[in-house]
Amino acid sequence: MLLLTNRDSDNVGDQLIEATVISLVKAAFANLNVRKSDVSITSLEAGVISKAYLRTKDPALLEGARRAISSADVVVFGGAPLFNYAYQNFYLRTITTIQLAQEYGVPVLFSSIGVEPFDAENPKCIALKEALASPVVRQITTRDDYASLQKYTEGTNIPIALVSDPAVFADVVFSGHKGRLAPHPPAPTLTSRARRLARTAVDTVQGRQRANPIRGAKPGPSTKTIGLVVTRPGLFKDNGIRFTAANQQTFWLDTIKLIEDRGYDYKLFTTGHFTDEVFLDAMVRSEGIPVNKAAITVNTPEELVAELRACEGVIAYRLHASIASFAYGIPSIGLSWNFKVPYFYSTVGLGERAIAPEQWIATEAVDALERAMVEGVPKDEAFLVSVYETLFSGLKGIFAPSSQQSAYTYPELRRRMPRYKGTSHTQYRAKVNRKLRRAYESYQKYSLYYLAAEAEKRASRQ
DSSP states (O other), rough: EEEESTTTTTHHHHHHHHHHHHHHHHHHHTTOOGGGGGGOEEEEETTTOOOOOOOOOOOGGGGHHHHHHHHSOOEEEEOTTTTSSSSHHHHHHHHHHHHHHHTTTTEEEEEEEOOOOTTTOOHHHHHHHHTTTTTTTTEEEEEEEEEEEEETTTOOOEEEEEEOEEEEEEEEEEEEEEOOOOOOOOOOOOHHHHHHHHHHHHHHHHHHTOOOGGOOOOOOOTTOOOEEOOOTTTTHHTTTOEEHHHHHHHHHHHHHHHHHHTTTTTEEHHHHHHHHHHHHHHHHHTTTTTGGEEEOOSSHHHHHHHHTOOEEEEEESSHHHHHHHTTOOOOOOOOEESSSSHHHHHTTTTGGGGEEEGGGGGGHHHHHHHHHHOOOOOOOOHTHHHHHHHHHHHHHHOOOTTTOOOOOOOOHHHHHHOOOOOOOHHHHHHHHHHHHHHHHHHHHHHHHHHHHHHHHHHHHOO
């Protein structure tokens, strides 16, 4: 199997998806009585078609994708936002992957993918619809916009369904993980200059904290902690929402004050994207927020799970912080920056827990969370198991069409899903190196942009 997910994303929510999809796939093959030794899963980034190829159309840049697809017995897209065309180029990568699968006769399953709204006037959308009509596409299930999926597949016989997100099983797959990796090698000794810089940073934060005594208050031993999941400011602009970085910072500071006034503790964190972390780091520094009240970096699923499990309630911009909270039975409020957030909450029967931009006010968010904390997290097992039932059905239709096996029930599935083995030091190092590379590339891009803008200003003054 070639499994394509957003596994290389800095957003750890995508890494949660990869781990849960792998577990679901392994459970499905076991359900079909296929021996472990007879199953090989190659997990790659959904963007196996490179940006360089999309830009140049150089056939040599397709060789890696050709090898991966031609050697597979099935291609499964798992949980990624594959139909994105509004401000991402995933749709082109999806089209090219389908074309290669058709060339090699490899069946394709789309499982619990993200779908952007269908637009009959958009040529990108129409190109995607035409590609999906390929005979190798055997099944498409979505976690959000089912009405649009119906339009994408209109005129075909492709089985489609609205299903749960695979990460609703995060509590099963990551059971036993408490956010710890195996002991790391000893940290290198800091240089004297590094020690001075570190002391300066701590002194600066502590000085601002003294000027802000409310956020420096120590909670009691039984105080409930509320998780506050921030995001990058550009997310709002990309989705047509007028909400600046200053607006987001004000919202969180007001929320922190209200939370503390009501007797709660708080913890700020992200789901790992470096641009989210840049925003959080800047807010902590500028506002003198105690350093122990923020997890600036999150690099692995275990770390995100640990932050969430320490909370009694969560207010989140990032969708998979909400989904993982749901998996662990932690009441959460989703701040709806696009349609995917309210779709998730409505599909699990908690639509009132997604609040629109006009409700991004501290009192609205905290009141909604307190109601959710009283009500708890009810779960519809029949819906939650739908992501597994459809994946099992798709694989059965390809590999064992005459099998009399039925899909595991929800309780059976929870017992039989393989557990996540943990992030090794090698994997951890690779994740961090990838994040640092992307961060520096981003800094370089914006530095060049500002230099060009400054040069243009100087030229206009001359």
